[in-house]
Amino acid sequence: MSQTFKGGIHPDDKKDLTSHKPIELLPAPEKVILPMSMHIGAPCQPQVAVGDHVFMGQVIASSPAAVSAPIHATVSGTVSFIGPMDHPGGGKMNSIVIENDFKDELDSSVMPIDYSSMTADEMNEAIKNAGIVGHGGAAFPTHIKISSAFGKVDTVIINGAECEPYLTSDHRLLLERPGEIIGGIQILLRILGLNNAVIGIEANKADAFEGIKALLPADGSIKLVPMATKYPQGAEKQLIKTLTGREVPSGKLPADAGCAVFNVDTAGAVYRLFSQGMPMLRRIVTVSGPDIALPKNLEVRIGTPIKDLISFCGGFNEPPTKLIMGGPMMGVALYTDEAPIIKGTNGILAFAEDSPLHISDPVCIRCGKCVEHCPMQLVPTYIYQTYTAGRMDECLKYSPLDCIECGACSYICPGKVPLTQGIRAAKQKILSANRK
Amino acid sequence: MNDLSKLKVSSSPHIRSSSTTRQIMLDVVIALLPALALGVFVFGPRALTVVLCSVAGCVFFEWGYETLARKPHTVNDLSAVVTGILLAYCLPVTTPLWMVLMGDLFAIVIVKQLFGGIGKNFVNPALAARAFLLASFAGVVSVFPRIRTSLPIFATPVDVVTSATPLSQMKQGLLPDVSVIQNALGMVGGCIGEISTFALLAGGIYLIYRGVISPRIPLAYLGTVAVITFIFPMGNDNIQWMLSQLVSGGLMLGAIFMASDYTTSPITCRGQIVYAMGCGLITVLIRYFGTYPEGVSYAILVMNLFVNLIEKATMPKKYGAPAKVKGGTKLEK
Numbered sequence: 001m002s003q004t005f006k007g008g009i010h011p012d013d014k015k016d017l018t019s020h021k022p023i024e025l026l027p028a029p030e031k032v033i034l035p036m037s038m039h040i041g042a043p044c045q046p047q048v049a050v051g052d053h054v055f056m057g058q059v060i061a062s063s064p065a066a067v068s069a070p071i072h073a074t075v076s077g078t079v080s081f082i083g084p085m086d087h088p089g090g091g092k093m094n095s096i097v098i099e100n101d102f103k104d105e106l107d108s109s110v111m112p113i114d115y116s117s118m119t120a121d122e123m124n125e126a127i128k129n130a131g132i133v134g135h136g137g138a139a140f141p142t143h144i145k146i147s148s149a150f151g152k153v154d155t156v157i158i159n160g161a162e163c164e165p166y167l168t169s170d171h172r173l174l175l176e177r178p179g180e181i182i183g184g185i186q187i188l189l190r191i192l193g194l195n196n197a198v199i200g201i202e203a204n205k206a207d208a209f210e211g212i213k214a215l216l217p218a219d220g221s222i223k224l225v226p227m228a229t230k231y232p233q234g235a236e237k238q239l240i241k242t243l244t245g246r247e248v249p250s251g252k253l254p255a256d257a258g259c260a261v262f263n264v265d266t267a268g269a270v271y272r273l274f275s276q277g278m279p280m281l282r283r284i285v286t287v288s289g290p291d292i293a294l295p296k297n298l299e300v301r302i303g304t305p306i307k308d309l310i311s312f313c314g315g316f317n318e319p320p321t322k323l324i325m326g327g328p329m330m331g332v333a334l335y336t337d338e339a340p341i342i343k344g345t346n347g348i349l350a351f352a353e354d355s356p357l358h359i360s361d362p363v364c365i366r367c368g369k370c371v372e373h374c375p376m377q378l379v380p381t382y383i384y385q386t387y388t389a390g391r392m393d394e395c396l397k398y399s400p401l402d403c404i405e406c407g408a409c410s411y412i413c414p415g416k417v418p419l420t421q422g423i424r425a426a427k428q429k430i431l432s433a434n435r436k
Numbered sequence: 437m438n439d440l441s442k443l444k445v446s447s448s449p450h451i452r453s454s455s456t457t458r459q460i461m462l463d464v465v466i467a468l469l470p471a472l473a474l475g476v477f478v479f480g481p482r483a484l485t486v487v488l489c490s491v492a493g494c495v496f497f498e499w500g501y502e503t504l505a506r507k508p509h510t511v512n513d514l515s516a517v518v519t520g521i522l523l524a525y526c527l528p529v530t531t532p533l534w535m536v537l538m539g540d541l542f543a544i545v546i547v548k549q550l551f552g553g554i555g556k557n558f559v560n561p562a563l564a565a566r567a568f569l570l571a572s573f574a575g576v577v578s579v580f581p582r583i584r585t586s587l588p589i590f591a592t593p594v595d596v597v598t599s600a601t602p603l604s605q606m607k608q609g610l611l612p613d614v615s616v617i618q619n620a621l622g623m624v625g626g627c628i629g630e631i632s633t634f635a636l637l638a639g640g641i642y643l644i645y646r647g648v649i650s651p652r653i654p655l656a657y658l659g660t661v662a663v664i665t666f667i668f669p670m671g672n673d674n675i676q677w678m679l680s681q682l683v684s685g686g687l688m689l690g691a692i693f694m695a696s697d698y699t700t701s702p703i704t705c706r707g708q709i710v711y712a713m714g715c716g717l718i719t720v721l722i723r724y725f726g727t728y729p730e731g732v733s734y735a736i737l738v739m740n741l742f743v744n745l746i747e748k749a750t751m752p753k754k755y756g757a758p759a760k761v762k763g764g765t766k767l768e769k
Contacts, residue, residue: 006755011451090445165451237755250756307438319439324450333445337438351450361508365457365515365555368703372650377752381703399754407449414455415555421447 004228005238007375009408011165011231011329013204017288017295018168023176025299026312030100032074032303033085034060035093038342039133040140041067046096052079055107057279059129060096069131069141069343073098074281074301076105088306088325088339089332095340098303111277120150120191127191127270130279131343135265136234137326139344142266146191148253149260156188157243157254157261160201160208161227161234164327167347169284170264172297174201174208177268182215184267185222187274192260195221198243199264204229231329232406236261238375250402285341287313289349291320300341306348307337322351329407362417370409370419376402380409380419387426400426455647457554461514463648467639468521468693474622474632479529482587483628489533491520493540501549515554519543522562522693525629526686526733527569528580532592535573539565559740560700563733570728578728580625601625602684603729609670612680620683633683640692649696652705653712657691658682660716668724687719690732700740707743707750714739714746 037043042065054060054073062070080099087093115123128143136159158181162170174181185197201208203226216222227233227242237248239261246257254261262270265284272278281302288295293314300309306325310316324331325345341348370380379398386395400423409419475483498516502509510516523539543565551557569577581587582599602612602624614624622632630636643649662678669677681687695701695715702711715735722731 009453011453241755247756249758250754252756310438316438319442321442321444322446322450323440323443328451329449331448331450333443333448333450335440335443335445337440349450361510363457363510363513363553363555365460365698366701366703367460367698368701368705368708371703371752372705376755378754379703379751402754402756405448411449411451412453412455414453414457414460416452416456418447420449424447 003225003242004230004233005241005375007373007377007408008230008232008238009373009412010229011411013165013229014288015166015168015171015204017166018286018297019171021168021172021295021297023172023284023297023299026301026304026309028075028100028102028104028301029304029308031080032098032100032301033095033305033340034071034074034098034303035085035087035095035340035342036061036071037087037093038071038139038302038344039069040138041065041069041144043094044068044071046082046094048079048096050079050082053077054079054098055105057107057110057281067141067144069133070129071096072131072279072281073107074303075100076103077101086336086339088334088342088345109277110279113274113277115187115190115274120193123187123191126273130269130273132266132269132273132280133343134263135269135283135344135346136263137330137344137346139342142262142270145260145262146188149192149255152255152258153192153260154194154196154258155244155260156185156192156194156197157239157259158185158197158199158264158267159234159236159239159261160199160205160264161239162205163202163229163231163234164329164331164347165231166288166349167286167327168288169286169297169346171205171208173265173268173284174205175211178208178211178215180268180271181264182212182217182222183275184269184271186217187270188262188267189221195219197222199224200227200233200239200243201225202227202229202233231408232375232404235375235404235406237404250399280343283341283343283345285309285345286347288347289324289351291316291318291350291352293317302343303340305338305340306334309341309348310337310350316350316352318352320350320352322349324349324351329411330405362413363415364417365415367414369412369414373408373412375406375408376404378402380423381417383426384417384419384422387422387429392429395426396430401430403427457513457515460648461518463643463646464518464693465514465521467642467648468518468525468629470635470638471525471629471632471689472521474635475525475529475628478583478622478631479581479628480585480587482589482593483529485589486527486529486531486533486536486628487521487524490524490536490540491517493537494520494523494544497541497544498549501545505549507553510554513554516544519548519561521629523565525689526562526566526627527577528626529587529628530579530581530593530596531569531577533590535569535576539569542568555699557699558743559737560694560697563694563737566733567737580627583623583625599625601729602680603723606670606680606684606723607729611671611673611676612684616676616679616683619680624684627686630686630689633688636688636692643692649692650708652708653696653701654691656709656712657695657716658687660713661687661720664717664720681720681723685730686732690715690719690736694733695736695739700743702743702747702750704747704750704752706752707746710746710750711739711743714742
């Protein structure tokens, strides 16, 4: 019995390339590149100078803005460069480069936190100082999510859906480190003053159910709910609908539906912070795709150049045509492998063939599949058609701003119309017009 | 150094399903083959000639129009092949080949291409062409030869012995003189591709299995006809009457292959059901009260015209939309 939401698609998940491969620790790189923005919110300002010696776990950049997340040195060593470097999101970004001295000297601030007498605000402050952001991909600062949930939320939702094809980093974490996840959930519940958390995991990770179930607390405060394997099961809104039956009101946040959603690895990061004092220095990245010689799940330092991961995985089989950060449905296409792993990077995928079936004259044949499969119950083809025809007033009636850009419509379209791309452009046009 | 010279940057998603317009049309052609086999078995090799002639005509007119209009060629998407087969399927085997080609020209050029090609026409091209031929040559395309008669393969048949079809008998309020099973097998007079319920159902199940069509339209269409004819039978035996209505004439062909045409049916799920129920209602009204014994093609053509309106009235309730309370005012949050 698994629950699900309305709409969605069933792409071939291709997870068997890495789902059975234990997490391997990637040796620390010779240098790490830490961009000043690896989160949603204000970019950080460097707090160190070229030539400074830094300890692992030391804050090297921060921002006074409310929505931001400080950045820590992920190795010990010497700051060798501060300036623009390739950012995996595209373009150049002010970044701090640290030459690794391979001593991994810990900063004095890194020590277990005794939170038994701490208030919720103090605990959230610790999460803020640790630079923890959502591990699922969007990298929203976790402390903001918590503070906006205070008093509004009755349910903590833990996202173990990992619905993107190829990605298995959350799956391996569930299998190998269930204790960190459960421990992190208990801390999150304590901060929020709640006793109700639900872990949603897709049925294709059924082998992870046992380990989690064995650790669920006896008081029933944390529940495990198996969900159907369907994309985009892990999208926040679809996950909330599946697990609680509630809908996030249009234009509002999950907190408005009484829910706070955290990725399983975000819960793990919260646990590692309080139990070991570790700020966000590492994350698990799936390196996969048909063009990677030896696909693996790697635990890597934030700031490791992508090319280091690829060479550790045996390199490319042939010159790649697509290099993606994230999953194939919502990930970002990269033009360089020099860019670093950032806090939200859950996967690096490489493809060698032209992505299948791009045709020169996409035509809508009105099959209605985009309507049937849209997880937001929108009408993608009409948003696309009215936008491309310049009829913006009509376009607005089809609610383009409710689109979550999951890509299901483009995926399913037999006419190969670039629906998601068009809707994304429509949204940008509307949002920039609203700002004026 | 990795060779990254071939890297392409594009907007997500980076993978696409293997389904293409061409694959869908190919599936429809495959699904139509059992009915063709039955048509050839019952009406002889001329049935194959008519179908192939119609396909060739549609493909040629599509290619010719797009060449003259300097538009991108779409013959490869196989949609013209499907139109060709469907038009031939709703003509009697005795239709002269020049008339078939005239229908092809009307379907492809006037109904489809002049409105912008695939995805843009507002009525079903094959059905519109059939209606055009019926209006122009009623005496030729509404008479049906007896089954298993020998007919010339290419020349226009003359002095054909015609027979009553189950539908023309039911028009008189009588049950057909063949059993429901024989009727459903296709051992009756009628158009080339419409006679065998079983062959068409097999094709329909294939299309549903392949995900090409959803069962919504066929089921709502057939269900509506079944319910109305069961409640309002002519004669006493309402079960026999309902079954005979379901397996006779172009209903199966229409419900499975014509009403479910993507371009001319609503793209909303609820809209598809409303539309198909409308098709069912009009079909029965024409069969009961109209001049022609058959109402399927006009029912679908009429409902084609309502597609836009039905879609507007059946837009899905988007995720997170405010709940509506009675009186239509929106709930304040």
